[in-house]
Amino acid sequence: MTVELVRSSASDADVLFAARVSTQGEQSLETSRLDGTETDADDARSRGLINYLMRDRHGSPFEHNSMTFYVQAPIFVFREFMRHRIASYNEESGRYREMNPVFYVPASDRNLVQTGKPGAYEFLPGTAEQAALVDQQTMDVSRHAFEAYQRMLQAGVAREVARIVLPLNLYSSMYVTMNARSLMNFLSLRTRRDDSHFPSFPQREIEMCAEKMETLWAGLMPLTHAAFDANGRVAP
Numbered sequence: 001m002t003v004e005l006v007r008s009s010a011s012d013a014d015v016l017f018a019a020r021v022s023t024q025g026e027q028s029l030e031t032s033r034l035d036g037t038e039t040d041a042d043d044a045r046s047r048g049l050i051n052y053l054m055r056d057r058h059g060s061p062f063e064h065n066s067m068t069f070y071v072q073a074p075i076f077v078f079r080e081f082m083r084h085r086i087a088s089y090n091e092e093s094g095r096y097r098e099m100n101p102v103f104y105v106p107a108s109d110r111n112l113v114q115t116g117k118p119g120a121y122e123f124l125p126g127t128a129e130q131a132a133l134v135d136q137q138t139m140d141v142s143r144h145a146f147e148a149y150q151r152m153l154q155a156g157v158a159r160e161v162a163r164i165v166l167p168l169n170l171y172s173s174m175y176v177t178m179n180a181r182s183l184m185n186f187l188s189l190r191t192r193r194d195d196s197h198f199p200s201f202p203q204r205e206i207e208m209c210a211e212k213m214e215t216l217w218a219g220l221m222p223l224t225h226a227a228f229d230a231n232g233r234v235a236p
Helices: 012-032 043-055 075-081 128-154 159-165 180-190 204-220 222-230
Strands: 002-009 066-074 088-091 113-115 122-124 171-178
Touching: 002 204, 012 043, 012 222, 043 222, 066 075, 066 204, 075 171, 075 204, 128 159, 171 180, 180 204, 180 222, 204 222
Parallel strands: none
Antiparallel strands: 002 066, 066 171, 088 171, 113 122
8 A cells, every 4th residue: 555645734733723722812823823843842731732632532623734645555445535524535537547457466464354243353364275265366357357448448438438347456546635633533443453442443455554644644743643542542
């Protein structure tokens, strides 16, 4: 999975000035006019305020920022992304461009066997025979589908029609824009952590994207990320 941070306007200072308008009104403008990278001279005070906001779920101060990610992933991963109606998406279009023959095949260490009940599944390693079957069948179907796609295009069939035979493991690309509050909601559902207050059981492929997004976000807003972790990874 490919995840790149394309542009951002996001820092811990954005949370602080947004929160302080509640008690300081117009005086908070002095903080908001900083260059966007400064927190309090007293780092402990900044950390304490952000932790308080996270702990008591005062969520709106975490919305005054923006991050745009470029993501390359299989189409079935994008369908899970778009369940989150808290972001803006723009995806490449199979109507307007010919799709590239790039398909997702699970790595050999991808767990294959599902056990448990809905909402609490566990995934365990498969046998060597199961792994070989998944690998071969995925490659065979992908090749066959793309050959059919190419035959239709060569016969003059419109791209929007020819693409209907392409499988969900075809790679696509998109831009995703969201703020920190939305990202925390996404991460709380799409990463699995034992220390989470509300454990989640995401599909591994979208979790791989989420992990990369979280690493990039933690570099931009380290105090906010630390507070998110410390308070059970619950979105405020």
